Amino acid sequence: MDVLKSLASAPSVEHYHLLLLIGALVSIVLYPYLGFLLGTSYLSNRFNRKGRKERNALYLRLAKNLAEIALVNKTVPTVFALLPALSLLFVYAQLLQSTASLAVSFAGFGFIALLAAVILLYAYKYTFQLGDFLEGYKEVLQSTKKPGDGLSSLQEYSDSNERLHLLFGQYGVVLTVVAAFFVASAFVVASNPVNWEHIDSIFSLFLSFDVYVRFLQFLALSAGATGFGVLFFTFSWNRTEEEPGEAYAALVRTLSMRLITGSLLTLPVLLLLGYFLLPGESLSGVLFGIAGLSLGFLLLAAQFVYTYERGKEPHHAASALYVFGCAAALLSVNDQVALYNATKGQAAYLSYRHETEIEELKSKLGVSGVVLTGEDIFNAKCSACHAVDQKKVGPAYKDVVPKYVGRKEQMMAFVLNPIKINPAFPPMPGQGLKPAEADSIVSYLLRKLGPADTKGAAPGQTAPKK
Numbered sequence: 001m002d003v004l005k006s007l008a009s010a011p012s013v014e015h016y017h018l019l020l021l022i023g024a025l026v027s028i029v030l031y032p033y034l035g036f037l038l039g040t041s042y043l044s045n046r047f048n049r050k051g052r053k054e055r056n057a058l059y060l061r062l063a064k065n066l067a068e069i070a071l072v073n074k075t076v077p078t079v080f081a082l083l084p085a086l087s088l089l090f091v092y093a094q095l096l097q098s099t100a101s102l103a104v105s106f107a108g109f110g111f112i113a114l115l116a117a118v119i120l121l122y123a124y125k126y127t128f129q130l131g132d133f134l135e136g137y138k139e140v141l142q143s144t145k146k147p148g149d150g151l152s153s154l155q156e157y158s159d160s161n162e163r164l165h166l167l168f169g170q171y172g173v174v175l176t177v178v179a180a181f182f183v184a185s186a187f188v189v190a191s192n193p194v195n196w197e198h199i200d201s202i203f204s205l206f207l208s209f210d211v212y213v214r215f216l217q218f219l220a221l222s223a224g225a226t227g228f229g230v231l232f233f234t235f236s237w238n239r240t241e242e243e244p245g246e247a248y249a250a251l252v253r254t255l256s257m258r259l260i261t262g263s264l265l266t267l268p269v270l271l272l273l274g275y276f277l278l279p280g281e282s283l284s285g286v287l288f289g290i291a292g293l294s295l296g297f298l299l300l301a302a303q304f305v306y307t308y309e310r311g312k313e314p315h316h317a318a319s320a321l322y323v324f325g326c327a328a329a330l331l332s333v334n335d336q337v338a339l340y341n342a343t344k345g346q347a348a349y350l351s352y353r354h355e356t357e358i359e360e361l362k363s364k365l366g367v368s369g370v371v372l373t374g375e376d377i378f379n380a381k382c383s384a385c386h387a388v389d390q391k392k393v394g395p396a397y398k399d400v401v402p403k404y405v406g407r408k409e410q411m412m413a414f415v416l417n418p419i420k421i422n423p424a425f426p427p428m429p430g431q432g433l434k435p436a437e438a439d440s441i442v443s444y445l446l447r448k449l450g451p452a453d454t455k456g457a458a459p460g461q462t463a464p465k466k
């Protein structure tokens, strides 16, 4: 998957923001849908086996409906799962190019597993229908006067269909879990710069606590999406169908309520734990604001479910699902905010590379514009507040520049986007430099004050006092 990273070209700042936006939009649909797919297919398998063993028609009916909800037609999984997972892969490849991060590979594994899972779950759904059809045919044959050989070969066929059917279901669920795990890992590895270096193989991934917390978060979301979704699709969606019937309705209600309660109790705790594990640079006020808002939505969803339980009004089940969907959407947006916070430095570096690439292209084409020298920029933009050897509004360069020797990128990142450093000074205002300009002023200062030149420079001007 690293090929993708090397194919990507450095994005400009606008392009970078666009990438984050695409990431946010696709994860808003991907996570809840993937959770719903996992929940419904897992439960469908469970009720299917249980129903067959206990010859319980109600369980089988539930299993069949669950197998169909998330995969009604081919468009739904394509639009809600496959395309988003693929887009996420490309977003990571662009954002994390030239880093060591394995997020792109993990997102790639996730996509492949998801593709296989969707195919298997489709086969599971079709063999379910085929099984029903074969049963019906068997009954017809049995009721005729002389069933003959037809019946035994039919029996054989339907047995093998059932064996395959159960296998498809089982492996479909396993692969969905694998896909979800890798999608979760890709995010964990992308949103924390420490993990870019730290998680350097699948093994270190399995040893990382963060990944498990994230995966548990996903499972809690999945339980919620399944509970709210099943409630909605059984009682509120498509009311023209026949009434579900008392016993069936009760079964669905108990199941959904359990899922919803489990989800609403665990999700907030796991979310807090997740924020706690993010590094300082990935956190921000916006992040906590959105998190608070999504907790509010979760509470509201709980309230709607409670009202639904009491009055059994279908539209309350619908509102509960919508509100839960809003909470889930906000959580996905939050992921993107964390990713934005984590990749800010990376973005500054990439947009610098973008500009140099463009400059190179321009000079190749002979349309190169005038580039200001470091000295020009110093005189125009910095000299008001800085001098080499005396303190003005900002610190003397001889006191601050030497610490950046060998760390040119960090110095560029500071000049492009100053942060508060020394409490003895006011914060430095942003200078609105282009990355290429920041490059020249920083190179100029480092040349002037770096170790190689200090001896040769005019006395009193540059020799740093220790």
Ligand code: HEC
Pocket (backbone or CB within 6 Å): 377, 378, 381, 382, 383, 384, 385, 386, 393, 394, 395, 400, 401, 411, 414, 415, 419, 420, 421, 422, 423, 425, 426, 427, 428, 429, 431, 433, 441, 442
């Ligand atoms: C309006 C005043 C002002 C201007 C203009 C200004 N700076 Fe600063 N600069 C400051 C202040 C104040 C600080 C101390 C900030 C702090 O420590 O939080 C500072 C700190 C710095 C530092 C030290 C950072 C560190 O790690 O301690 C560097 C390097 C720097 N400025 C470079 C520049 C360059 C290059 C320019 C011109 C493009 C520039 N500054 C323009 C006010 C200014």
